[in-house]
Amino acid sequence: MASYPEHLQYSREHEWVDASSPAVVGITLHAAEALGDVVYVELPEVGAEVVAGEVVGEIESTKSVSELYSPVTGTVVEVNQAAVDDPAVVNADP
Amino acid sequence: MTPRSTPLEAEHRALGATLTAFGGWLMPLRYTSDLAEHRAVRVAAGMFDLSHMGEIHLEGPGAAAALDHALVGSASAITPGRARYSMFCAEDGSVLDDLIVYRLAEQHFLVVANAGNAGLVARELAARAEGFDVAVDDRSLATALVAVQGPRAEEIVADLVAPADADAVRALPYYAAIPVTLQVGEGIDTLVARTGYTGEDGFELFGDVADAVPLWRGLLAAGGPRGLVPAGLAARDSLRLEAGMPLYGHELDTTTTPYEAGLGRVVRLDKVDADGSPVPFVGRAALAARKTSPPSRVLVGLRGESRRSARAGYDVITPTGATVGTVTSAAPSPTLGHPIAMAYVTPEVSGEGTRLAVDVRGRAEPFVVVPLPFYRRPAV
Numbered sequence: 410m411a412s413y414p415e416h417l418q419y420s421r422e423h424e425w426v427d428a429s430s431p432a433v434v435g436i437t438l439h440a441a442e443a444l445g446d447v448v449y450v451e452l453p454e455v456g457a458e459v460v461a462g463e464v465v466g467e468i469e470s471t472k473s474v475s476e477l478y479s480p481v482t483g484t485v486v487e488v489n490q491a492a493v494d495d496p497a498v499v500n501a502d503p
Numbered sequence: 504m505t506p507r508s509t510p511l512e513a514e515h516r517a518l519g520a521t522l523t524a525f526g527g528w529l530m531p532l533r534y535t536s537d538l539a540e541h542r543a544v545r546v547a548a549g550m551f552d553l554s555h556m557g558e559i560h561l562e563g564p565g566a567a568a569a570l571d572h573a574l575v576g577s578a579s580a581i582t583p584g585r586a587r588y589s590m591f592c593a594e595d596g597s598v599l600d601d602l603i604v605y606r607l608a609e610q611h612f613l614v615v616a617n618a619g620n621a622g623l624v625a626r627e628l629a630a631r632a633e634g635f636d637v638a639v640d641d642r643s644l645a646t647a648l649v650a651v652q653g654p655r656a657e658e659i660v661a662d663l664v665a666p667a668d669a670d671a672v673r674a675l676p677y678y679a680a681i682p683v684t685l686q687v688g689e690g691i692d693t694l695v696a697r698t699g700y701t702g703e704d705g706f707e708l709f710g711d712v713a714d715a716v717p718l719w720r721g722l723l724a725a726g727g728p729r730g731l732v733p734a735g736l737a738a739r740d741s742l743r744l745e746a747g748m749p750l751y752g753h754e755l756d757t758t759t760t761p762y763e764a765g766l767g768r769v770v771r772l773d774k775v776d777a778d779g780s781p782v783p784f785v786g787r788a789a790l791a792a793r794k795t796s797p798p799s800r801v802l803v804g805l806r807g808e809s810r811r812s813a814r815a816g817y818d819v820i821t822p823t824g825a826t827v828g829t830v831t832s833a834a835p836s837p838t839l840g841h842p843i844a845m846a847y848v849t850p851e852v853s854g855e856g857t858r859l860a861v862d863v864r865g866r867a868e869p870f871v872v873v874p875l876p877f878y879r880r881p882a883v
Contacts, residue, residue: 445521445536445737446536446537446538448812448835449811449812449835467864469812470537471537471538471741471834471835472532472537500536
């Protein structure tokens, strides 16, 4: 099914990471649907050192708040400002 | 205890709703998107299954007097065909439920209670009515209730009744109700009330559970082409919050009296019985005392100045970090585009324009005190 592409790896916290370098991280369609309308996204700062399994941000919907975890260890080089500016993109295109 | 099903559960599942337990019932939380359903109510119409709510009938020559005694408001003063928002309080003045009382006839009242309190209200009402010439009948499980709310609600409901009744529906005043037969199938008998919980124009239709499915489908068929969508509890909550309406369990509970919530108007200390004597209604003494004493806390509206929403239960703090209250309800406002919240705060910080903050998971987010409601529908 196109919703869960096989070239991505998935974490227990419903996140995906791809194989590119630098790696791209996101949340799955399942997570986006479970959250409902996303209204606020808090991402780590560029330059932050993150450790796999640690909380690095927050994703908030109309009815709930969930923590964002880093599925991998490394340094954040870029964040998706589009998701911060318009959280609805997370629902439209997780 | 497993939650009960409303007569419309299969409809909700067929529409792809996410169901959630609420007040002891399995209810649709959303069908598609909270925000889309909320917006539909503001611009066209939304339809809500409210069959979980309680409907208790009081009939008999003593019905009005029984309710005058049992509730804080005056049932006797309600004209037949009209309704009033009221509260059911304990002897100490604390709120057990907020509800709407419809006077269907001189000697017939319908009390609509919140789903989670329906059992308690029915039992307590029966107990308080003892000694009065009245029959108290809990018909909650036999009653289906569907609400149609939004600027298009009137044309949708008018479309489903005989032409002779359409004028009556259009002319129905706010907080009035009439029996009407919907032209669906062989005809569905309903009580159509112009009441609601969204801040928009709209109707709540009471019918028999046996008619619930055709009622729902009939409204959907008439309303769909006009933009009507089914709407769930998530949208219901954000709509009533924008409209500044309290939700029992949040702004009202057994630690509040009507006064703290800014709803002192529902308490009629001055109501008298047929002899002209003051009615010794349940909670009278405590409420009379509370009315004249300074409040320890005040319910206020808060407008978020940043983008993060507060949540119920979060602390309200001053810019210097002193805790001055608690958030009772909060959400991003889909209509206004900023976070909104209701909170109980100490009187010194309750003035409009007071700059406060809410501790949102460790960060102080700025909020300012604003008057309620946050949203008023445009005057036509």
